[in-house]
Amino acid sequence: MFDNLSDKLQRIFKNLRGEGRLTAANMEAALREIRVALLEADVNFRVVKQLIEQIKEKAMGEEVLSALSPSQQVIAIVRDELVKILGSHESKLRFANEPPSVVLMVGLQGSGKTTTTGKLARWLSKNGHIPLMVSVDVYRPAAREQLRVIAREVNLPIYAGLPEETTPADLARSARREATQTGRDVLLVDTAGRLHIDDQLMTELQQLRELLVPVEILFIADAMTGQDAVKSAGEFHKRLGISGVILTKMDGDARGGGALSIRQVTGQPLKFVGTGEKFDALEVFHPDRVASRILGMGDVLSFIEKAEEAIDKKQAVEMQRKLLENDFTLEDFRDQIRQIRKLGPLESLLGMMPNMGILKDLKNVKIDEKEITHVVAIIDSMTPHERANHMIINGSRRRRIAKGSGTSVQEVNQLLKQYSQARKMMKSFSGGFLGKKLGKMKLPVF
Ligand SMILES: Nc1nc2c(ncn2[C@@H]2O[C@H](COP(=O)(O)OP(=O)(O)OP(=O)(O)O)[C@@H](O)[C@H]2O)c(=O)[nH]1
Numbered sequence: 001m002f003d004n005l006s007d008k009l010q011r012i013f014k015n016l017r018g019e020g021r022l023t024a025a026n027m028e029a030a031l032r033e034i035r036v037a038l039l040e041a042d043v044n045f046r047v048v049k050q051l052i053e054q055i056k057e058k059a060m061g062e063e064v065l066s067a068l069s070p071s072q073q074v075i076a077i078v079r080d081e082l083v084k085i086l087g088s089h090e091s092k093l094r095f096a097n098e099p100p101s102v103v104l105m106v107g108l109q110g111s112g113k114t115t116t117t118g119k120l121a122r123w124l125s126k127n128g129h130i131p132l133m134v135s136v137d138v139y140r141p142a143a144r145e146q147l148r149v150i151a152r153e154v155n156l157p158i159y160a161g162l163p164e165e166t167t168p169a170d171l172a173r174s175a176r177r178e179a180t181q182t183g184r185d186v187l188l189v190d191t192a193g194r195l196h197i198d199d200q201l202m203t204e205l206q207q208l209r210e211l212l213v214p215v216e217i218l219f220i221a222d223a224m225t226g227q228d229a230v231k232s233a234g235e236f237h238k239r240l241g242i243s244g245v246i247l248t249k250m251d252g253d254a255r256g257g258g259a260l261s262i263r264q265v266t267g268q269p270l271k272f273v274g275t276g277e278k279f280d281a282l283e284v285f286h287p288d289r290v291a292s293r294i295l296g297m298g299d300v301l302s303f304i305e306k307a308e309e310a311i312d313k314k315q316a317v318e319m320q321r322k323l324l325e326n327d328f329t330l331e332d333f334r335d336q337i338r339q340i341r342k343l344g345p346l347e348s349l350l351g352m353m354p355n356m357g358i359l360k361d362l363k364n365v366k367i368d369e370k371e372i373t374h375v376v377a378i379i380d381s382m383t384p385h386e387r388a389n390h391m392i393i394n395g396s397r398r399r400r401i402a403k404g405s406g407t408s409v410q411e412v413n414q415l416l417k418q419y420s421q422a423r424k425m426m427k428s429f430s431g432g433f434l435g436k437k438l439g440k441m442k443l444p445v446f
C-alpha cells in the first residue's frame with residue numbers, strides 16, 4: 001500500500017534537495033506535483049485541496065525561515081499535515097465500564113466483516129481480553145457457519161445459538177448473556193452485509209444498537225473500492241452513527257487513498273487496517289507511522305512491534321541495538337534466521353523497513369526451509385571465534401566447516417556472502433542509507 005504515492009513524493013523531495021532555498025517558484029512546482037501524486041493515489045479531492053492549502057500556508061509562512069534544507073522543510077510540513085488528516089493520535093478501541101463491551105461490526109456485502117471479526121477476536125485475546133463472537137447474519141445460511149469455522153481456526157469461543165433463536169435480536173441478546181455468565185469482556189457481533197445501503201438493513205442495525213448499546217460500531221470497508229468505501233462510511237455514519245472504521249484488503253490496494261481520506265470525510269477515525277487473509281493480518285492504524293511510511297522514512301516502530309510479538313522483548317531490543325551499531329555476528333545471523341520464521345511473510349516486514357525503495361527487489365524472496373536448515377548447520381559447525389569474526393574463515397576453515405555440516409564449500413561460500421550482504425544492509429539501515437544500492441541479493445533472510 002501507498003507504494004506509488006511514496007515513490008512519487010520521494011522523487012519530489014529529491015528534486016527539491018538540489019535547491020538552495022525554498023522560493024515561491026520551486027515550492028509552487030513541488031506543490032503541484034504533490035497534488036497530482038495525492039489525486040493519483042485516490043485521495044479524496046477535497047482532502048487533497050485542504051492538504052495542499054495547509055502545506056502552502058505553512059511553507060510560505062515564517063515557519064520556513066529555519067536551518068533546515070528546503071526538502072527537509074517540505075518533508076516536515078507534509079508529514080505534519082498528513083498526520084493531521086490521518087488523525088493525530090491512534091484511535092484506540094474503546095471499552096465499556098461495565099463488561100461485556102459490545103462491538104458491532106457493520107458494512108456492505110463482502111467487505112470483510114466476518115473475517116475481521118475473527119482477526120479482531122484474535123487481536124483482543126493477544127492484548128489481554130477475553131472475547132466472545134457471535135454472528136447475527138440469519139439471512140445467508142452459510143454465514144454463521146463461516147464464523148464458526150473462523151472461531152475454530154483462531155481457537156476462540158463463539159456463541160452458536162439455539163435452534164429457536166432465529167432473529168438477530170434473539171441471538172444478540174443470548175450472546176450477551178453468555179458473555180456475562182462466562183466472564184467474557186468483549187462481545188464481537190458480526191452482522192449481515194447488503195449490496196447497497198437499504199432501509200431494512202439500517203432498521204435492523206438500529207434495533208441492534210438500541211438493544212446492545214455497543215461501545216463501538218465499527219464500519220468495515222473494503223479498501224479496494226477506494227472512494228466508494230469512504231462514501232459508504234459517511235452514509236453509514238449519517239444513518240447509524242459509527243465510531244470507527246476498519247479498512248480491509250489494504251494488501252490489495254496499492255494506492256491507499258481511502259485510508260488517507262476516511263477521517264477527514266467521515267469525521268470518524270480509522271482504527272485498524274486488514275492486510276491479508278490470514279488472521280494475524282490486522283494492524284492498529286498509527287497515523288504518524290503511516291505518514292512516515294508514505295514519505296519513505298520506513299516504519300521501524302511497526303517492525304519492532306511485529307518482531308516483539310514473535311521474539312521476546314529483550315531480544316528485540318538487542319536486535320535493534322545490533323541493527324543500529326552494525327554489531328551483527330554470524331551467531332546473530334543464525335538466530336535471526338530461526339526467528340524470521342516466526343515473523344510471518346517477508347513482504348509485510350519489508351514494507352515496514354526504512355527505504356523500501358532500495359529493498360523493493362527483495363519483495364519476491366521466499367524463505368526456503370531446507371536452505372534454512374543448511375545455514376543453521378553451517379553456522380553451528382563454526383567455532384565461536386569464527387562466528388564472532390567471519391574474516392578469519394579462510395579456505396581450510398571453509399573445507400572443515402563444510403565437512404562438519406554435511407554441506408559443500410560452495411554452500412559455505414554462499415552463506416558467508418549472504419551474511420556479508422546482510423551486514424551491509426544492516427549498515428544501510430542504521431544511517432546514511434540513502435543512495436546506497438544493494439543490488440540483487442538472494443537471501444534466506446531479510
Ligand atoms: N486480501 C485480503 N482479503 C481479505 C481481507 N479481509 C477479508 N478478506 C477476504 O474478503 C472476502 C470477504 O470476507 P468476509 O469476511 O466473508 O466478508 P463479509 O463482510 O463478512 O461478507 P458478507 O457477510 O457476505 O457481507 C473473503 O474472501 C476474505 O478472505 C484482507 O484484509 N485482505
Ligand SMILES: [Mg+2]
Nearest residue numbers: 113114137143
Ligand atoms: Mg459475513
